[in-house]
Structure formats: structure tokens, C-alpha cells
Amino acid sequence: MSVSEGVPPTLINPEAEAALLGATMVENGLIDIAVEMIGPEDFGFSLHGRIWAAMVREHNAGRHAGPIAIRGYVEEDPELKAMGGVGYLARLTADPAGFIIPTKDLAGQIKELAVRRRLLSGFRDAQRQCADLDCDVTGIVSAVDDVIRSPVDETSRQVTAGECLDALVASFDEPRTGVTCGIISDLDDLLGALRPGSVNIVAGRPGMGKTALALTYARGAAEQGHGVQLFSLEMGSTVLISAES
Structure with missing residues (x-):
């Protein structure tokens, strides 16, 4: 061979x-x-x-x-x-x-x-x-x-749909841990905690406040003791700080 x-x-x-x-x-x-x-x-x-x-x-x-x-x-x-x-x-x-x-x-x-x-x-x-x-x-x-x-x-x-369903049912008994904003309460009520391993996308047209929302959420999570790391391909650090404040 x-x-x-x-x-x-x-x-x-x-x-x-x-x-x-x-x-x-x-x-x-x-x-x-x-x-x-x-x-x-x-x-x-x-x-x-x-x-x-x-x-x-x-x-x-x-x-x-x-x-x-x-x-x-x-x-x-x-x-x-x-x-x-x-x-x-x-x-x-x-x-x-x-x-x-x-x-x-x-x-x-x-x-x-x-x-x-x-x-x-x-x-x-x-x-x-x-x-x-x-x-x-x-x-x-x-x-x-x-x-x-x-x-x-x-x-x-x-994975099959059956495997996904089994995992979903099993997750009902797991503690609901994750990250919340704490500042935007309406968003926390709507989304619940952001769970580890999940991908969450903020989408919208230009000028609708996507960056401000992400920064506020990050600040709220940090104030609750969660580690936060932010990458930006558009703005420098000083611009991001001024946008959040």
C-alpha cells in the first residue's frame, strides 16, 4: 500500500x-x-x-x-x-x-x-x-x-436534531449563569444572561448606536466583576472611551 x-x-x-x-x-x-x-x-x-x-x-x-x-x-x-x-x-x-x-x-x-x-x-x-x-x-x-x-x-x-433537543432538555436543569449588562435592564429582561460559548451579534444600520450599546453592555458587565476585552477595527481607545461616556 x-x-x-x-x-x-x-x-x-x-x-x-x-x-x-x-x-x-x-x-x-x-x-x-x-x-x-x-x-x-x-x-x-x-x-x-x-x-x-x-x-x-x-x-x-x-x-x-x-x-x-x-x-x-x-x-x-x-x-x-x-x-x-x-x-x-x-x-x-x-x-x-x-x-x-x-x-x-x-x-x-x-x-x-x-x-x-x-x-x-x-x-x-x-x-x-x-x-x-x-x-x-x-x-x-x-x-x-x-x-x-x-x-x-x-x-x-x-449533530442531529435529536441530539440538539436532548441537550436543550438537559440544559433546563442547569444553573442559569452568564453575563448581564446591569445598566440596560430592558435588554437584560429581553435576552437574559449571555451564556459562555455563545455568539451574540449586534446589528443595525449606520448611526443607530451599535457601538454605544456594546460599550455600555461591556461597562455594565465589567462593573459586575466580569472580565471584558474589546476589539475595534474602526475606533481608537480614546475615541471609544469618549463614545461610551
Whole structure:
């Protein structure tokens, strides 16, 4: 099977990938668990990634994603032929590891190794750029920063309406903590407390007082002991202070 050149063997676990593919081929319901964590590009062996892509495609179409169903996608694949042809797909389903190790654990390890490989590749690119005096230092630093940030940013996931409803119902018993203004009481009555992790947008036409509202809310929150940090792309600090006062 082909892997990226220069990737240490420790950063690829073919057994985990094969176990995941085999278990999800047999029990397609497990695909919904793994697909939120990994994509085809996360597999260390490219053939496994192509098999996974075919399985997800069949599953999303409402069909059983077993060896027979995905055969047409990969039977002419040179790497599959090197592994013994379509019989390899059937052998994947005979791997007991996928039924012993939880799907989340297998997918989690595959994802972690993929992140490590991407970090390694990014740092190697940065190393080559450092040795090239034609490369701008600022650009190199920016590239390294992107390499470091990209794995952290891969946190989004799809959730079902049922999961959202369950989380909403469970939140009814949680203490209603958050940040209020304290100065604009009507706004506090309307919005309630602004909860951690939420995004709140103040929108309106120019000159309607958006900045003044945000500043007043920030001052009220600060007076109640909440930490406040304000960024402005339009006004300097002295202008903001005068606008709030």
C-alpha cells in the first residue's frame, strides 16, 4: 500500500484502519459514529481512504456499504489488486479487532495519527523554506502558525436534531449563569444572561448606536466583576472611551 514518502511507520496504524473498515462494513450504523471524526484523507494508507470514501457514499445513499456494494468503486484499483483483489474487502470483515475495540477509539487513533502526519509535513515544509533565503521570514512564521492552528480548528461536527433537543432538555436543569449588562435592564429582561460559548451579534444600520450599546453592555458587565476585552477595527481607545461616556 502506498503511503506518503518519509512518513515514520509509527504514524500509521494499518491494523486500526483495517479493523475500522471491517467493523463498519458489517455494522453500517457505526459509520455514523466514525464519519464525524475522520475523512478519507485521514487514513495512512491511501487505499483504505478510498475504501472509506466509497463506503460513506453508499451509506449516505441509504444502501448497505458492504464488500459487494463497494466492489465497483475499487475493484480496478492497482493497490487493491496488489493486496489480492476484491477478496481483501471480504478479509477486512473477518478482522475481530473491529468488534472488540470501540469504533470511537479506532477512529480517534486514526485521526490523531493523521494530525501528527500533517504537523510533520507542515514543519518539514517550513524547514525547507527556512533554508531557502528567497523565502520571506514573515511568510514562514505565518505558515508555521497555520500548521499549528489547523489541527486545533478541526473541531466542528454535525449533530442531529435529536441530539440538539436532548441537550436543550438537559440544559433546563442547569444553573442559569452568564453575563448581564446591569445598566440596560430592558435588554437584560429581553435576552437574559449571555451564556459562555455563545455568539451574540449586534446589528443595525449606520448611526443607530451599535457601538454605544456594546460599550455600555461591556461597562455594565465589567462593573459586575466580569472580565471584558474589546476589539475595534474602526475606533481608537480614546475615541471609544469618549463614545461610551
